[in-house]
Amino acid sequence: MSTTTTEELSATTLLRFATAGSVDDGKSTLVGRLLHDSKSVLVDQLEAVERASASRGQEVPDLALLTDGLRAEREQGITIDVAYRYFATPLRRFILADTPGHVQYTRNMVTGASTAELTVILVDARNGVVEQTRRHAAIAALLRVPHVVLAVNKMDLVGYEEQVFAAIAEEFTAYATELGVPEVTAIPISALVGDNVVEPSANMDWYGGPTVLEHLETVPVSHDLSHCHARLPVQYVIRPQSADHPDYRGYAGQIAAGSFRVGEAVTVLPSGRTSRISGIDLLGESVDVAWTTQSVTVLLEDDIDISRGDLIVPSKDAPATTQDIEATVCHVADAPLTVNHRVLLKHGTRTVKAIVKDIPSRLTLDDLSLHPHPGQLVANDIGRVKIRTAEPLPVDSYSDSRRTGSFILIDPNDGQTLTAGMVGESFASPEPVKDEAEDEGWDF
Structure with missing residues (x-):
């Protein structure tokens, strides 16, 4: 395991990223190599992979088994569910979502990439950009993932040719740019042998960019929502039956974006009722301010009707x-x-x-x-x-x-x-046409 200390982890940033690509492009092998070479694999996990690999007649450990944890995945040799892995280096903490490559599981990428700040899209150097590559690029663009890494894998099977990598990188970057992807970083790799995953490759001296891990450790993290429009979806109304707090009425939920302060004027939607925050409870303690991703209980000055599903927002910044x-x-x-x-x-x-x-x-x-x-x-x-x-x-x-x-x-x-x-997201769709169809039953 990594020797990163608790103190070091507290000072590092968190990067959520997802992997995607067509079937057999080597996503799970890349993830396994990343975990193995960054020393983020427990000894018993590695021993289990070695035993499973040996039982299948493989002479070297199949690192893809570190993420393909379901029995059906191991039997079929493909990823069919989103596998989440957590690891850290001295520079950064990571939450990784390894998503399926098979076309019928493309929908799982939406789950894996919905909270990601970076997506690694793998391409087999022998096949180049295929339909599934374009589909994953489109989903990354729609989900507004700010950073995309194109990992051109299996470079060892094309003789580590620079021209092969350059042609794939040019085609993909042009396509992604047309989709509106803000940033593409192309890296030639071989996940099987470890070229440019954690350590620089000795077989591609023509490449002078970062390895996959170096890029993951240094890419700017842009998921800070503390300065966005403040939003608190109400999950639960807390009314404890306590003699010490007979009038306590709190509205609990996880702050989706922005920050809230005691004394701030707020509006409850969709009703439009207004009040002010009289208190904020966080982990059993009263605080003056709370921000994005914190789970809190908000107390208001006025006794107004609020229930699960309502949205608390600053009155000066209420959405329509x-x-x-x-x-x-x-x-x-x-x-x-x-x-x-x-x-x-x-x-x-x-x-x-x-x-x-x-x-x-x-x-x-x-x-x-x-x-x-x-x-x-x-x-x-x-x-x-x-x-x-x-x-x-x-x-x-x-x-x-x-x-x-x-x-x-x-x-x-x-x-x-x-x-x-x-x-509101759009690929410049055509002018809308009025729907003349009759709605039976649910007529809004």
Whole structure:
């Protein structure tokens, strides 16, 4: 294990990142190599991998088994679920999401990358940029992941040729730039033998950039939401039956963005009622200020009606409420999403009935063209939707807040997640067309 001390960890920053790529591009091997070479693997974990590898007739440990933990994954030799790993170096702490590469599990990347500040997209040097590469780049762009690393893997199988790497890097960077990805860093690697993963490669002296770990340790972390629009989705109303605090009424939740201070004027949405913060409880202690990701209980000066699903915001910075939402979505369910589809929309801690009024366009990943009014979205499709909700919702643009600008659509019959949505995000979809269809039942 790493010899990083507790004091050193307290002074380091946290980077959340995800890996993605087509099947057999070597994502799990890269993650395993990263953990192994950075000395972030426990001895018993490594011994278990060595035993499992030997039982399969492999002479050297298969480092992919460090992340492919499910039995079905080991048997099939592919990643089918998002595997989270936590490790640290003296310079930074990491939360890593290893996402599947198989096309039918593309939806899992949305889960893995939704909170990531960086995405590592792998490409097999022998195959170059394929459809799944473009799909993952599009999802990274939609989710507004600020940093993308293109890891051109298996360079040992193409003779470590610089021209092969340069051609792939140029093609991918052009595509990602057109999608709006702000930054692409291309690194030639061989995860199997460790070239440019943790240690610089002796086989590619033509490359003078950082290794994968060096880049992860030094890339600027831009996930600080403490200066964004302050938002507190209410998860629970606390009313303890205590003689010491007979009038205690607190509103508990995790701060999604920004910060709150005692004495600050706040508005509760969607009702629009106003009050001031009289106290903030954090881990059983009273504090004057609390900020993003902290779980707190807020007390207000006025006794107003607040329940789970409401949103507490600063009165000077309250978002507008609306029943009409336009968004770009990634459809994740096997059943298609269709026009007039009746769904539940979950935004923050609030869930309301909704209807899909229109699907203006579907994105074609090959050339980034838009297929107008496809009528439906099927699994892994990326498209534009217009939704009408039964109740007003205080939504932010996803470009302003990845937390309060996102939502999911749920099947009201069985609770299955259908679609992940980003409010206001668009690939310049065509002009909307008025929906003349009649809505039966859920008529909002």
